[in-house]
Ligand SMILES: O=C(O)C1=C[C@@H](OP(=O)(O)O)[C@@H](O)[C@H](O)C1
C-alpha cells in the first residue's frame with residue numbers, strides 16, 4: 455500500500471484518540487498467562503506482534519513463525535526451551551533471521567536448554583526441544599538487547615529454583631527490564647535488581663490477578679510529533695495512559711516540553727497541548743533508555759527546522775531495519791544534512807523541505823509512522839505503508855480522524 459499524505463485543513467486540531475495496549479506489556483503478560491493460567495489481561499494490543507505471540511503460545515509441536523516480532527522471538531525462545539514435551543522450530547521474517555539471538559541461546563543452554571541453530575549460527579530459525587531447566591545461575595552480556603534479559607526473567611518464576619542473572623557490560627534499554635520486573639511483582643513474584651545482578655524467586659502458583667495493559671507510549675509518540683508541528687492551542691487527548699507508567703517511552707512527556715508542548719494527566723487520559731512556538735535551535739538526548747522514539751524525535755526536529763544530536767542509539771542497527779542508516783537516507787531526501795556513527799545521529803537545522811518526497815519504510819513500522827506527522831509541513835508519499843500493523847494497525851485511520859489527507863495511490 456502506497457499512501458499520499460497531506461496536511462489537515464485545520465491545523466488547530468482538537469480530537470481524542472483511543473490507542474490499544476502496549477505491545478511490550480502485552481507480550482510479557484501473555485507469556486506470564488501461559489505459565490500461570492489464572493492471570494487475566496485487559497486492554498491487549500491489537501498489533502501483529504501481539505497476535506503472533508498469542509498464536510505462538512498455543513503451539514506444542516511444529517513450526518512457529520513470529521514474522522517481524524522481536525519480543526515474540528526472544529520471549530518464545532525462553533518459553534519453549536523451558537517447556538518439557540514441546541518441540542518447535544521458531545522462525546521469523548528474513549529480517550528476523552538477521553537479528554542476533556546468540557546471547558539468549560547461550561544463556562539458556564547454560565541453564566540446560568536444548569536449542570540448535572537451523573541455518574546460521576547465532577540467528578533464527580531455532581530448533582527447540584523443551585526441557586525442565588535445572589540450573590539457576592547465568593551470566594550474559596547486557597549491552598546488545600534487553601529483550602534477552604526480559605525473556606529469561608519472564609520464565610524465571612516457573613523454574614524450580616528461580617533464577618539469578620549476572621549482567622555483563624553496560625545495561626541497555628533498562629526501563630524494559632524494569633517493566634518485566636514490575637509485571638512479575640504484580641503477579642506476586644519476588645525479584646531484586648541491584649547493580650548488575652537480578653534475582654527472581656520461584657513461584658508455583660499465583661493468585662487470580664488481572665493485568666491491565668496501559669496503552670502504548672511508543673504509539674503515542676507520533677501524536678506528540680503531530681502536536682509539536684501544530685498551531686499553539688492544538689490539543690489531542692489520548693487514552694488509556696497513566697502518570698506512573700511502566701513504559702520508558704513515557705519520557706516523551708518531558709522531552710516534548712522542549713518542543714513547546716505540555717502533557718496533562720487525567721484519569722486514564724493524557725492531553726497533549728501545543729503551548730509555545732519559542733523553540734531551541736538544537737536539542738540533545740541520550741536515548742539508550744528509549745530507543746524506539748529516536749525516529750519520531752528526529753522527524754519532529756526536521757519538521758520544526760531544529761537540529762538534534764541523538765546518542766545511545768547503538769541498538770538501532772539490529773532492529774526491524776538498520777534504523778540509523780534508514781533515517782539518514784530518508785531524512786536526506788528532504789535535503790537535510792545528517793551524520794551518523796555507530797551510536798548517534800546528528801541532524802542540522804533544515805529550513806526548506808523538499809516537496810513530494812517518497813519515504814521508503816524498510817519493513818519497519820516506525821519508519822512509516824515517524825514520517826507520517828511530517829505531512830503537517832509538506833505533502834509526502836509513504837511506500838509500503840501497511841507496515842504499521844506490526845505495532846499499530848489503526849495508525850492511518852487515526853491520522854484521518856485528525857483531518858490528515860490519507861489517500862491510497
Ligand atoms: O522488551 C521490549 O518490549 C522491547 C525492548 C527494546 O528492545 P532492545 O532491548 O533490544 O533495545 C525495544 O526496542 C523493543 O521495541 C521492545
Ligand SMILES: C=C(OP(=O)(O)O)C(=O)O
Nearest residue numbers: 522523524525746773774
Ligand atoms: C524494536 C522494536 O520491536 P521488536 O524488537 O520487538 O521487533 C520496535 O517496536 O521498535
